Amino acid sequence: MIQVKRRNSFYRIITLSAAFLLTLTTSLFAQDTAGDAVAGEALFKSNCGACHKLYKPMTGPALYNVVEKYDGDYEWLYKWIKNSQALIKSGDARAVQVYEENGKKVMNAFPALSNADIDNILAYTNTPQPAPPEKTIVEGEAVGGGVSNNIILGVLALVFVLLVAVLFLVNNTLKKFATAQGIEVEEPTKRTPIWKAFVQNQFLVLVTSILLLLGSAYFAYGALMSVGVEQGYAPIQPIHYSHRIHAGENAIECKYCHSSARVSKHSGIPSLNVCMNCHKSIAEVAGDGDYASVTEDYSKEFYDGEIQKLYKAVGWDPATQSYTGETQPVEWVRIHNLPDFAYFNHSQHVTVAGIECQKCHGPVEEMEVMYQYAPLTMGWCINCHRETNVKIEGNPYYEKIHEQLSEKYGVEQLTAAQMGGLECGKCHY
Amino acid sequence: MKNSLNFILGLVLLAVVSCDSNDRKPGFEYMPNMYESVPYDTYGEYDIFQTVTGGSEAMKPAEGSVMRGWLPYEIEDNQDGYAFAKANLTNPLPYTEENLAKGTELYNIYCGICHGNKGDGQGTLAKREKILGVPAYNDAGRAITEGSVYHVMYYGINSMGSYASQMTEEELWQVNHYVMSLKDALDKKEPRPTIDVGAVLEPNTMMMTDDLEVLEDTQSDNQGEAMQQAGEENPATNLDGNE
Numbered sequence: 001m002i003q004v005k006r007r008n009s010f011y012r013i014i015t016l017s018a019a020f021l022l023t024l025t026t027s028l029f030a031q032d033t034a035g036d037a038v039a040g041e042a043l044f045k046s047n048c049g050a051c052h053k054l055y056k057p058m059t060g061p062a063l064y065n066v067v068e069k070y071d072g073d074y075e076w077l078y079k080w081i082k083n084s085q086a087l088i089k090s091g092d093a094r095a096v097q098v099y100e101e102n103g104k105k106v107m108n109a110f111p112a113l114s115n116a117d118i119d120n121i122l123a124y125t126n127t128p129q130p131a132p133p134e135k136t137i138v139e140g141e142a143v144g145g146g147v148s149n150n151i152i153l154g155v156l157a158l159v160f161v162l163l164v165a166v167l168f169l170v171n172n173t174l175k176k177f178a179t180a181q182g183i184e185v186e187e188p189t190k191r192t193p194i195w196k197a198f199v200q201n202q203f204l205v206l207v208t209s210i211l212l213l214l215g216s217a218y219f220a221y222g223a224l225m226s227v228g229v230e231q232g233y234a235p236i237q238p239i240h241y242s243h244r245i246h247a248g249e250n251a252i253e254c255k256y257c258h259s260s261a262r263v264s265k266h267s268g269i270p271s272l273n274v275c276m277n278c279h280k281s282i283a284e285v286a287g288d289g290d291y292a293s294v295t296e297d298y299s300k301e302f303y304d305g306e307i308q309k310l311y312k313a314v315g316w317d318p319a320t321q322s323y324t325g326e327t328q329p330v331e332w333v334r335i336h337n338l339p340d341f342a343y344f345n346h347s348q349h350v351t352v353a354g355i356e357c358q359k360c361h362g363p364v365e366e367m368e369v370m371y372q373y374a375p376l377t378m379g380w381c382i383n384c385h386r387e388t389n390v391k392i393e394g395n396p397y398y399e400k401i402h403e404q405l406s407e408k409y410g411v412e413q414l415t416a417a418q419m420g421g422l423e424c425g426k427c428h429y
Numbered sequence: 430m431k432n433s434l435n436f437i438l439g440l441v442l443l444a445v446v447s448c449d450s451n452d453r454k455p456g457f458e459y460m461p462n463m464y465e466s467v468p469y470d471t472y473g474e475y476d477i478f479q480t481v482t483g484g485s486e487a488m489k490p491a492e493g494s495v496m497r498g499w500l501p502y503e504i505e506d507n508q509d510g511y512a513f514a515k516a517n518l519t520n521p522l523p524y525t526e527e528n529l530a531k532g533t534e535l536y537n538i539y540c541g542i543c544h545g546n547k548g549d550g551q552g553t554l555a556k557r558e559k560i561l562g563v564p565a566y567n568d569a570g571r572a573i574t575e576g577s578v579y580h581v582m583y584y585g586i587n588s589m590g591s592y593a594s595q596m597t598e599e600e601l602w603q604v605n606h607y608v609m610s611l612k613d614a615l616d617k618k619e620p621r622p623t624i625d626v627g628a629v630l631e632p633n634t635m636m637m638t639d640d641l642e643v644l645e646d647t648q649s650d651n652q653g654e655a656m657q658q659a660g661e662e663n664p665a666t667n668l669d670g671n672e
Binding site: 044045046047048049050051052058059104105106108109110111112226227228229230232233234235236249250251252253255256259265266268269271273274276277278280281282286291328329331332334337339340341371 | 452453454455456457458459463464465466467470471472482483485487508537538539542550553554557558559560561562563564568569570571585587588589590591592594595596
């Protein structure tokens with residue numbers, strides 16, 4: 001084991017140093033104008049990254065080796081980056097050509113960037129794409145650690161089966177020897193079978209039947225009480241959407257996607273255009289680095305595949321950065337279902353009462369797979385109505401009735417129940 | 430004796446294991462015809478929609494249907510439209526505390542995640558390098574105006590998507606006010622003074638009927654019937670004054 005590890009690190013050092021040498025040589029060639037690629041990276045990310053990537057087209061074209069593409073004409077690039085529209089209007093032939101080649105999309109002007117800044121950015125665009133990590137090495141390590149457990153279990157099972165077979169065979173041969181040599185094998189003396197002994201012992205029968213009855217009553221009660229209660233229901237969705245990554249790590253507001261929870265009865269499933277607000281730019285999950293989102297159970301490949309599913313459903317072609325128009329609906333599986341005879345309104349709870357989504361839906365920001373947190377039973381609703389005070393700040397609609405009712409009940413703060421939150425007709429009609 | 434006990438224990442264990450419900454599948458319903466609604470339920474699946482959406486009830490509104498309170502936005506989604514909106518479009522909502530507060534709330538939900546809660550382009554997604562190149566609102570190259578901000582929120586631009594599906598026009602304009610206030614703050618300008626809602630009676634401002642009644646009551650009490658007519662004209666004069 002130790003040897004294998006050493007060999008791996010040896011290979012890694014070789015590949016790393018090779019890559020390092022390669023970067024050195026390319027950057028040596030690219031040092032026409034002295035630009036600082038590290039400073040350039042920061043500038044690129046804060047200014048250009050909205051529309052450009054280095055190795056893939058985005059809103060604008062890929063920018064890797066852009067200096068070479070324009071024959072190292074720095075002066076032209078300065079003008080273009082600072083104000084491309086002015087350059088086009090001045091009738092510069094190359095500017096017009098670039099504008100038309102890229103679908104006449106207008107590039108923002110960047111008057112704030114100095115020539116030195118642009119040199120830095122251009123130095124960064126010369127960074128070659130880092131080689132993908134050596135697949136074979138990674139897989140070799142995985143085989144050494146993960147699969148071996150299964151192999152060991154398999155081998156154990158095989159040994160066990162062999163042992164049983166051997167014992168059976170040995171027994172048979174011994175019996176054969178015994179009959180051949182005329183030795184009488186002693187038959188075990190007949191005892192009363194265990195079930196007969198059990199039936200004869202009336203006390204034991206009584207106790208057992210009482211226990212069985214109690215046990216079955218317990219389970220029957222549990223089964224009946226779980227009818228219509230779907231707590232913990234976590235169906236497999238057509239696209240594996242991780243609330244942990246979106247709401248947890250990236251801290252996106254619930255209402256960003258479920259925007260109708262603010263204003264309507266339903267907290268809607270976001271339409272795919274809402275996904276594309278971000279996923280137009282985010283085509284891959286960060287597999288490493290400070291902001292990596294992958295876990296042991298879900299790999300980068302898995303998550304990237306799920307984003308591809310989104311692209312397929314919404315009809316987005318990442319290569320041309322445009323919509324194909326071929327869409328297909330995503331058949332999400334509904335988790336939270338209230339029966340038809342109970343009325344529930346999201347906006348009443350979210351906007352008027354200002355209740356956190358987590359109060360009913362649980363720690364969604366930690367859920368890799370969404371599940372139903374609350375039982376959604378009537379007792380659960382009513383309990384919360386009894387405990388929660390009505391939010392009256394900034395709500396003139398409640399002022400008058402709150403004043404009168406709080407006087408009637410002799411309390412400072414009314415609960416939802418005291419405001420009529422227990423009346424049958426509020427939810428059942 | 431011992432064997433029979435083991436047997437019972439085994440049975441109980443088996444019962445426990447088999448009762449462990451499968452979380453991937455829904456459970457049972459009692460009297461489904463009381464659980465399932467007779468009319469088409471939101472996100473329900475119905476045969477009648479099979480030819481249209483593959484069975485799903487979720488559809489776009491019928492062509493030409495108009496939401497209550499909706500007004501057409503006639504500026505087109507192209508460069509000319511953008512330039513036109515940037516130069517000519519202004520916020521129709523009064524710059525009130527209320528509109529600004531609502532705009533702040535909505536901004537922090539929808540915009541702050543990328544643009545940063547201060548409008549400096551340092552939102553969580555930008556900081557975590559998920560979305561790059563988010564500009565600050567005082568970016569000189571973009572030089573945003575009320576009109577350009579609304580146009581971009583309505584249609585989206587480059588990597589930014591449209592927010593017209595998540596917010597109504599009124600909400601977009603409320604956010605617009607807040608965005609411009611953030612720009613002022615980034616430019617280190619004096620904050621724009623807000624208008625007192627009570628002083629303005631604009632058709633756009635939502636005034637509660639109770640308030641109107643109160644207004645009329647006080648007018649009739651204090652000034653008598655003759656003055657009331659003049660009082661009714663007040664809103665119009667105020668509106669002119671505001672413009």
